Amino acid sequence: MDTIPLAYQEHLPASPYWLNKGDNGWQMTAATLVAIQSMPGLVILYASIVKKKWAVNSAFMALYAFAAVLICWVLVCFRMAFGDELLPFWGKGAPALGQNFLLKQAKVPETAHYHKNGTLEAPAAQPLFPMATLVYFQFTFAAITMILLAGSVLGRMNIRAWMAFVPLWLIFSYTVGAFSLWGGGFLYQWGVIDYSGGYVIHLSSGTAGFTAAYWVGPRLKSDRERFPPNNVLLMLAGAGLLWMGWSGFNGGAPYAASIDSSIAVLNTNICAATSLLVWTSLDVVFFGKPSVIGAVQGMMTGLVCITPGAGLVQSWAAIVMGILSGSIPWFTMMILHKKSSLLQKVDDTLGVFHTHAVAGLLGGLLTGLLAEPELCRLVLPVTNSRGAFYGGNGGIQFLKQIVAALFVAGWNLVSTTLILLTIRLFIRLRMPDEQLEIGDDAVHGEEAYALWGDGERYEPNKHGSSDNHASAVSPYVTGARGVTINL
Numbered sequence: 001m002d003t004i005p006l007a008y009q010e011h012l013p014a015s016p017y018w019l020n021k022g023d024n025g026w027q028m029t030a031a032t033l034v035a036i037q038s039m040p041g042l043v044i045l046y047a048s049i050v051k052k053k054w055a056v057n058s059a060f061m062a063l064y065a066f067a068a069v070l071i072c073w074v075l076v077c078f079r080m081a082f083g084d085e086l087l088p089f090w091g092k093g094a095p096a097l098g099q100n101f102l103l104k105q106a107k108v109p110e111t112a113h114y115h116k117n118g119t120l121e122a123p124a125a126q127p128l129f130p131m132a133t134l135v136y137f138q139f140t141f142a143a144i145t146m147i148l149l150a151g152s153v154l155g156r157m158n159i160r161a162w163m164a165f166v167p168l169w170l171i172f173s174y175t176v177g178a179f180s181l182w183g184g185g186f187l188y189q190w191g192v193i194d195y196s197g198g199y200v201i202h203l204s205s206g207t208a209g210f211t212a213a214y215w216v217g218p219r220l221k222s223d224r225e226r227f228p229p230n231n232v233l234l235m236l237a238g239a240g241l242l243w244m245g246w247s248g249f250n251g252g253a254p255y256a257a258s259i260d261s262s263i264a265v266l267n268t269n270i271c272a273a274t275s276l277l278v279w280t281s282l283d284v285v286f287f288g289k290p291s292v293i294g295a296v297q298g299m300m301t302g303l304v305c306i307t308p309g310a311g312l313v314q315s316w317a318a319i320v321m322g323i324l325s326g327s328i329p330w331f332t333m334m335i336l337h338k339k340s341s342l343l344q345k346v347d348d349t350l351g352v353f354h355t356h357a358v359a360g361l362l363g364g365l366l367t368g369l370l371a372e373p374e375l376c377r378l379v380l381p382v383t384n385s386r387g388a389f390y391g392g393n394g395g396i397q398f399l400k401q402i403v404a405a406l407f408v409a410g411w412n413l414v415s416t417t418l419i420l421l422t423i424r425l426f427i428r429l430r431m432p433d434e435q436l437e438i439g440d441d442a443v444h445g446e447e448a449y450a451l452w453g454d455g456e457r458y459e460p461n462k463h464g465s466s467d468n469h470a471s472a473v474s475p476y477v478t479g480a481r482g483v484t485i486n487l
Contacts, residue, residue, distance in 0.1 A: 018105045020128035026257035027133050033248025034140035036241055039066045042147045045238030047448065049293070049350065050154055051223060052230035053439025055448035058154045061162055062147045068166045069143040077142065077170055078135050081178035085110050088186040091179045093171075102132040106255075110184025113381035122381035124184070127255035137252060142174055145201045151350035152209030155219045155227070156436055159443060161427045165419060169208065173415040177204050177408050191382040192404040193371060193397070195264070196253035198308025198363040199408045206357025207412040210348055215420040217430045218347035220437065227349075230448065232292055239296045243272060246303045250310035253379075260378040264311035267318040268303065274322025275302025282330050294330075297355055301329040304359035309367030311379060313387075317370040321363065329358045361405050368401035369394075 010017045039062070047059035076093040083091040091110070096102065105126060112124040127134065146166055153162075179185040181194045194200055218224060229235050251265040279298025283291045305325030306318055313321070333354040337343045343353075371387035371394075388394035420429060435442040 016105075018128055019130070020256075023127065023256045024129035024133055026261070027127070027129050027137055027252055027255065030248035030252030031133070031137040031140050033245040034137070034144065034252070037245035037249065038062065038140070038144045038147050041238050041241030041245060042144070043238070045235055045242065046147075046151065046154065046350075048231040048234035048238060049229045049296075051227050051439075052448060053441075054155045054223075055230055056440040056444050056446050057159065058150075060444065061150045061154065061157075061159070064159075064163060065146040065150060065166050066143045068163070069146050069170055070139055072167045072170050073139045073142055074135065077175050078138060080171070080175040081142075082108050082134070082138060082183045083110075085179075085184065089176050089180045090185070091175070091183055093175075096131070096135050102135065103130055105129075106131045106134040108134075108183060110179075111188065111381065112184070113189065121383060125255065129255075134255075138178075141197060141201060141249075142170060142178070145174055145197075145205045146170060148201070148205040148352060148356055149209040149212065152213040152348045152352040153216050154349040155223055156347075156430050157212075157216050158428055158431050161216075161420075161423050161429045164423050164427060165212075168419045168423070169416065172419060173208060173412055174200075174204065176411055176415070180407070181404065187404050187407065188381075190400060190404075191380075191385065191397070192400050193312065193367050193376075193380065193385065194308050194364065194404070195310050195312055195367070195379075196250045196307045198304065198360045198367070199404060202304045202307060202356040202360030203364065203405060203408050204412045206353050206355070206360060207409045208416040209352040210346060210357065211413050211416040212420060213348045214346045215417065215424075215429060219349065220433070223436070224347060229293065235296065236292065239299060243269075243299055243303065246272070249303075250307060254311060258378070260311040260375065263315070263375070267310050267313060267315055268306050270315055270318040271306035271322040271325065272299050272302035274319050275299065275305065275326035278323055278326025279330050282327060282334075286334070297333070297351070298326045298330070300355045301325040301359040304356055305363035305366070308360070308363045309371055312367060312371040312375045314370075314372050314375070317366075317372075320370070321366050324366065325359050325362060328362055329354045332358050357409070361409075364401050364405055365398070368398035371397070 007021070009015075015021070043059045043062045046062050047055045050058045074096050076095065078096040080086075080091045080093040083094065086092040106129055108125040110124070112120065113122040115121045146169070149169070150162070177200045180187040181192060181200050182188065219227075246268050247265045250268045251261045253264060254260045276295050276298040279301070280290045280295050283289065283294045302322050302325045305321050306313075309321070333351050337351075337354070367387065369387045369389050371385065371390075373384070373386040373390055373392075376385040377383070384392060386392055386394045386397065388398040423429065431443065440447050
């Protein structure tokens, strides 16, 4: 013990022998970065990228999801996704609340990997930090998946239906994908690669969001035709939090402050920057102007695309993935969407299908092509894993990526449909038209901006006399209203 620096020695009971303070510190930092992506990152992004009358409702849908997911996560969902096996695609649900569970060394029990002859190939994942850290880190991924899904149904989904949908989708959809690919389920055991959530998070949220948009129904015709962001600069602030937080998103995937974590962070930023530049260039070439919203979309597709392979591909490959993620989702959103009757029929408010389902699928398939053998050896349980471009069994790996994508997309399509059809028996999924006409004031009794009039012409018989500073009171007001400035 004398040769070990004091800071790394065992100090019971707070610092047991298995605790690596560096890994624990990084993992909690990474978890916080991912949480900031959602709260306040996507809360701000959603509030500002939508039409002004939906700013409060959009922000609240994200805020509610963040809180509701956390409670469901610790009550039952964490162990459904990362606990003992119940079915090949699902874990046994149980609370993650007791100190005896949370203070022991983290472990994902079903991730032990065996050779075909039954001998152990890789032991179960057992990071050098407490279970409490793992529970919170994985919660932030579940939360952001739920909030990304919300982007497809902004501007018309009944808030009560959303409140019911969040816990049900988390239990019956998200935990299945997470256990199957990360928790030691059948896709994990088969050797499918999903480094940090290209399939678990992005393909699932994009598919489920598109499905939900179909069942909820479209926005008002006037909203679909004109839906300008109410604050572009604030939208950029939310997008910036999303981008910077992605270093924790992908950098935390190895469960250690390791060399692979470092390359994952670098590749994440390289791919995002490349994709943003490519998307912006295409906007200039085809539409004559660079679009800020387009740049944000390009940033997003780059971050999504690199996620399934962030720590497994070389940095030159991250540039290649960025070029493709800035062009293929651009094509599906800007060209194919306008020509497809199905895509036109389904009102996917923020284009989550293109930015997450398409980009997530693209990233998963490119990982099956570009995963570098030496990098794979750093983190993957299956020996000799590699992409198809590196020969060997890489071609089989690419096929595995395709099959896994079909399973994730199919499960989310079916489960989301069944959940929404069940909710529809008790709660209408879409707001009534009279609420859709008004927006936040009708739904929440609150408005995003409290400046009087919002461009209205002052009419004494409507707004009262300027002498007594009276103002019209909305019949929908049930909550707090901002300060009204009578100009």
